[in-house]
Amino acid sequence: MIFLLKNRRMRRVWAALLLLLFCASGWSQGTTFKLAEDPDLPYVIAHCTACHSGSLITQNRMTRDGWLKTIRWMQKEQGLWPLGEHEERVLNYLERHYFPQTSGRRKAIAPHLMPKQNP
Amino acid sequence: MPAKNHLSRRRFLLQSGAFSALLGTEIVFHKYLPPGLLPVALAETNTIAGKDPGLVVLNDRPLNAETPAHLLDDKVTPASRLFVRNNGIPPEAPDSDNWTLTISGESVEQEKSWTIQQLKDNFKHYSYQLTIECGGNGRAEFNPPAKGNQWTTGAVGCPKWTGVRLKDVLQASGIKPDAVYIGYYGADKHLSGDPGKFPISRGVPIHKALEDEALIAWAMNDEPLPLLNGFPLRLVFGGWPASTSGKWLQKIAVRNQIHDGAKMTGTAYRVPCNPVAPGSTVDETQMCIIEAMPVKSLITFPKSGVSQALTEPMLVRGHAWAGDKKVTRMQLSIDFGQTWLNAPLSSPVNKNAWQHWQHKLRFPKPGYYEIWAKATDDTGVSQPMVLPGWNPKGYLNNATHRIAVQVI
Structure with a gap:
């Protein structure tokens, strides 16, 4: 905790998080989209929507691995800070609510019928 | 918010095209399939007597198994590679020598019974290659999902069948002018074990029953039928839901109404008479019997x-x-x-x-x-x-x- 607070960005995140934990979770959400209610939502608001619209989350569906890759890309290219111990909670949230959906008119070809040498 | 973060955010939004590109390239298509959607991969692969070990068992009670597409490569489907679809419990050791088929029903002139040997002796034999496909073949893809065995592509096959024409046998009993349908009864037992219940008793309109290719068959690819595919005697109606091709055939009723046996009524083997939106609730009165299968x-x-x-x-x-x-x-x-x-x-x-x-x-x-x-x-x-x-x-x-x- 003390270590984390040494980092200016992380101090801001912790401040936002503490505020959010005591506020209605919809507090910082827009009206055209709504992030799913969840005990871990404050972590998503603190780390993700601090910089970008929540609609970038709500309109996408990814596997846990896909969300992690996106976080790594944002960290590499977009100046996202390390999520530290919160990464697990953020990924849990994203996987729980924004996992690829099975709806639609046709599913993908089943994995056991896919090429093994898929680069 | 400090300027740097504003900049980050703006940069991020400006590069949302890059974000899409990321989705398109790194999130490969096949990864969208969650692990819960692998009906075949999750299904048990047991070996069934007389069947290719590559068949995928979808249900073990009653036994239902489908054939992966690459095992259906033969022009004439081998008996070992024809799918298995059971609604009830198959008879264990049918006695083909003493097996009888009875032609009855309100629309026959005269009820008659035939042993298999009598059928062979009294009627001309015909062989046809007939495609039979389960009406629910492909069910696994529907969404919202439909209950039942989650067939993917393998509940279809086209073996060569040999037997006598159904119409020849029906005409030997005399078909009354009011005949509209035939219904079959087989020797399989209801899953509950209740002897008063039939697991399935379906049929076809009389016009389909009187076609040249409508067979009472005892052979598949010049061999006796496999037990799981109806030994010693079955109906075969090519191109219609395979559930019309009754197995372990003991009785055919010529009906003056649409046959009302098990799985002819309610919602079984029926689709909405008029098209509906996915997930709709459809009243039984608005469900129509499936006839010929689609292309x-x-x-x-x-x-x-x-x-x-x-x-x-x-x-x-x-x-x-x-x-x-x-x-x-x-x-x-x-x-x-x-x-x-x-x-x-x-x-x-x-x-x-x-x-x-x-x-x-x-x-x-x-x-x-x-x-x-x-x-x-x-x-x-x-x-x-x-x-x-x-x-x-x-x-x-x-x-x-x-x-x-x-x-x-």
Whole structure:
């Protein structure tokens, strides 16, 4: 905790998080989209929507691995800070609510019928 | 918010195109399939006596098993590779010597019973290659999901059947002018064990029963029927839901009304009379009996998932069928349906037999491809590329078959 607070960005995140934990979770959400209610939502608001619209989350569906890759890309290219111990909670949230959906008119070809040498 | 974060945010939004590109490239198509959606991969693969070990068991009580597409490559489906679909418990050791078939019902002039030997001695024998396909073949793809065995593509086959014409046997009993339907009764038992209940007793309208290719069969590919496929005697109606082709056949009733046996009524083997939106609740009175199956095709070679050298042409082949109709055009796409190639197609050996097609494909560059197969029947009706009309029980999915290929 003390270590984390040494980092200016992380101090801001912790401040936002503490505020959010005591506020209605919809507090910082827009009206055209709504992030799913969840005990871990404050972590998503603190780390993700601090910089970008929540609609970038709500309109996408990814596997846990896909969300992690996106976080790594944002960290590499977009100046996202390390999520530290919160990464697990953020990924849990994203996987729980924004996992690829099975709806639609046709599913993908089943994995056991896919090429093994898929680069 | 400090300026730097504003900048970050703006940069991020400006680069949302890059974000999409990331989605398009790194989140590969196949990764969208959650692990819970692998009906075949999750299904147990048990070996069934007399059947190819490659058959996939969907249900072990009652036994139901389907054939992976690459095992349906034979022009005439071997007995070992014909799917197994049970509604009840099959008889354990039917005695073919003392087996009798009774022709009865309110619309026959005279009830008659025949042993199998008497059928063989009294009527001319016919052999036809007849396609039988479970009405629920392809159910696994419907969404919202439909309850029942989650057949993917393998509840279909086209063996050669030998027997006598149903019409010859019915005419020996005399068909009254008010006959509209036939219904069968078999020796399989209801899952509950209740001897008063039939697991299934379906049939066809009299016009289908009187077709030349409607058989009372005792042989598949010149051998006695496999036990699981109806030994010693069964009906075969090519091109109609396989549930009309009663197994372990003991009685045929000629009816003056639409047959009302088990799984003829309610919602079984019925689809909404008028099309409905996915997930709709449909009243039983608005459900209509499925008759001929729709146009469909399979890619049986190569096996999905194969690697292919860019420098070599790829031989692709399979079968196509269209219920009571004929397939007149077979098309393949390697670009997700943007362009189609015509594949040479054979004529059926007889009505209700599947047809064969093959083609050599070349790929423009290395990468991931799907081969899509689309058949068109003689009335101009083609297979849809997405799922056809959703229905509560998940019948009649004739969407284009797809296989995955990695070109290297």
